[in-house]
Amino acid sequence: MNTHTNGAAGGLGVRARRLRDFGRALRLSRTELARADRMDAESVRRLQQGRLEILVRHAAAHSPFYRDHYRGIDGGNVALAALPPVTKDALMDDFDGWTTDRSLKLADLERHIDGLSGDDLHLGRYRVMATSGSTGGRGVFVYSEAEWTMNLANFARLNERLVGVHPRLLPHRLRVASVGTTSPIHISTRNGLSVSVGINRVLRLDARRSVDELAAALDAFRPDLVVGYPSVLAMLADEHEAGRLRFRPAKVVTVSEVRTPEMTETIRRAWGVEPFSWYGITEGGVLAGDCEHHRGMHVFEDLFIVENMDADGRPVPDGVVGHKLLLTNLFNRTQPLIRYELSDMVVLDSRPCPCGRTCRRVRSIEGRSDDILRLPARAGGQVAVHPITLRSPFARLAELRQYKVLHDEGRIHVLIVARDRSKSEATERRVRDSLAKALLDVGAQPPPILVETVAVIPRDQGHGAKFKLIESRPRVTPLATGSARRP
Numbered sequence: 272m273n274t275h276t277n278g279a280a281g282g283l284g285v286r287a288r289r290l291r292d293f294g295r296a297l298r299l300s301r302t303e304l305a306r307a308d309r310m311d312a313e314s315v316r317r318l319q320q321g322r323l324e325i326l327v328r329h330a331a332a333h334s335p336f337y338r339d340h341y342r343g344i345d346g347g348n349v350a351l352a353a354l355p356p357v358t359k360d361a362l363m364d365d366f367d368g369w370t371t372d373r374s375l376k377l378a379d380l381e382r383h384i385d386g387l388s389g390d391d392l393h394l395g396r397y398r399v400m401a402t403s404g405s406t407g408g409r410g411v412f413v414y415s416e417a418e419w420t421m422n423l424a425n426f427a428r429l430n431e432r433l434v435g436v437h438p439r440l441l442p443h444r445l446r447v448a449s450v451g452t453t454s455p456i457h458i459s460t461r462n463g464l465s466v467s468v469g470i471n472r473v474l475r476l477d478a479r480r481s482v483d484e485l486a487a488a489l490d491a492f493r494p495d496l497v498v499g500y501p502s503v504l505a506m507l508a509d510e511h512e513a514g515r516l517r518f519r520p521a522k523v524v525t526v527s528e529v530r531t532p533e534m535t536e537t538i539r540r541a542w543g544v545e546p547f548s549w550y551g552i553t554e555g556g557v558l559a560g561d562c563e564h565h566r567g568m569h570v571f572e573d574l575f576i577v578e579n580m581d582a583d584g585r586p587v588p589d590g591v592v593g594h595k596l597l598l599t600n601l602f603n604r605t606q607p608l609i610r611y612e613l614s615d616m617v618v619l620d621s622r623p624c625p626c627g628r629t630c631r632r633v634r635s636i637e638g639r640s641d642d643i644l645r646l647p648a649r650a651g652g653q654v655a656v657h658p659i660t661l662r663s664p665f666a667r668l669a670e671l672r673q674y675k676v677l678h679d680e681g682r683i684h685v686l687i688v689a690r691d692r693s694k695s696e697a698t699e700r701r702v703r704d705s706l707a708k709a710l711l712d713v714g715a716q717p718p719p720i721l722v723e724t725v726a727v728i729p730r731d732q733g734h735g736a737k738f739k740l741i742e743s744r745p746r747v748t749p750l751a752t753g754s755a756r757r758p
């Protein structure tokens with residue numbers, strides 16, 4: 272059991288230390304990050320290149336993994352495109368060699384995560400987070416205090432200058448509700464704990480709770496800002512429209528999952544607000560967020576470099592959906608992430624935004640390349656079916672409250688929550704027919720499609736409790752050891 276020994280360092284209590292860090296983050300957001308927000312594109316490139324050179328030299332000097340990875344590369348002239356990319360699995364396989372602090376050992380971090388409660392620090396100075404590995408393997412990420420302060424500063428920038436909410440003193444403290452995960456190994460929970468310093472009031476709700484319970488909690492708390500998974504916020508907006516939830520938030524932000532145009536429309540119609548969208552990652556906090564014009568999420572290019580790539584690792588032009596992103600986190604020195612692969616399929620846009628920010632925008636997140644289905648093609652061979660092809664038939668089915676498409680063992684299993692259960696048989700048939708047609712239209716031979724009406728669609732088993740609209744579980748080949756997948 273972790274006690275609060277971590278907060279005693281330097282004689283400063285947990286709350287005092289958190290308040291101090293919050294103050295530092297606010298100052299940083301209003302000075303250094305505010306200057307970056309006003310830079311022209313050329314100045315941002317120069318800033319990025321300077322930070323990249325420092326990062327690459329630091330990694331090559333202090334991380335045995337990167338020393339090896341960059342062997343033979345000219346250290347005097349750092350060109351991003353010449354650096355070999357890295358994957359989560361490769362970094363996790365050599366975790367102790369990846370970090371630049373030799374006192375960080377994966378085994379110790381796993382023990383720390385196991386006993387984690389609240390905002391505990393490892394070795395008195397590191398915050399440790401993990402990804403559940405719902406796609407790809409599990410990842411463990413650490414932030415030093417300086418790195419965490421930068422993440423919080425970026426978070427403050429988002430809140431104050433993009434969404435337009437400010438910390439307020441008593442008696443009208445800012446109320447923020449978050450509907451997602453409450454696990455402390457998740458970065459959003461730690462962000463919430465870090466900013467809950469007696470200035471803001473933060474209510475954290477588990478997205479796995481029933482819609483009725485969530486609605487009652489929001490009605491009682493009456494937040495100024497609601498941040499949450501779009502799948503659950505759209506359900507809550509639906510509840511408001513049906514008169515079962517009185518509360519109407521002034522600002523709504525969606526995070527972590529794909530937000531479909533139907534979800535956006537439900538939120539807009541029910542609550543009369545245009546929802547904001549944040550692109551959050553455990554590997555760096557919030558990578559991008561939209562401004563008041565909602566023309567895509569501005570990438571915070573003073574802190575991150577993103578490169579949009581196709582399946583063969585070639586750059587993808589603006590306006591085209593990529594297969595993966597290469598992320599470089601410019602502020603994390605402890606655990607360098609340089610051209611790190613993210614399986615998100617996004618569209619980038621470099622055109623100017625009316626807000627005047629020059630940074631590029633992520634216009635849409637189409638899903639993850641792990642969720643591309645490979646189905647037999649009618650013409651022979653295989654065809655890759657994009658998640659958007661699978662979502663498109665559902666956009667026209669207003670009788671659905673929620674759905675999930677699961678590709679498993681050579682068949683497609685669709686779970687649906689119908690608005691009117693008495694008509695579910697007809698709805699199931701419509702879902703099956705329209706999905707089969709969408710697959711035929713892209714040249715696939717539709718596999719057996721099983722449609723099932725349920726009361727509730729379960730969320731991800733991992734600690735993130737995310738809702739995946741499309742999930743592909745490729746057929747698992749039994750291992751030679753005999754530990755085959757159970758039927």
Ligand SMILES: [Zn+2]
Nearest residue numbers: 562564624626
């Ligand atoms: Zn803008």
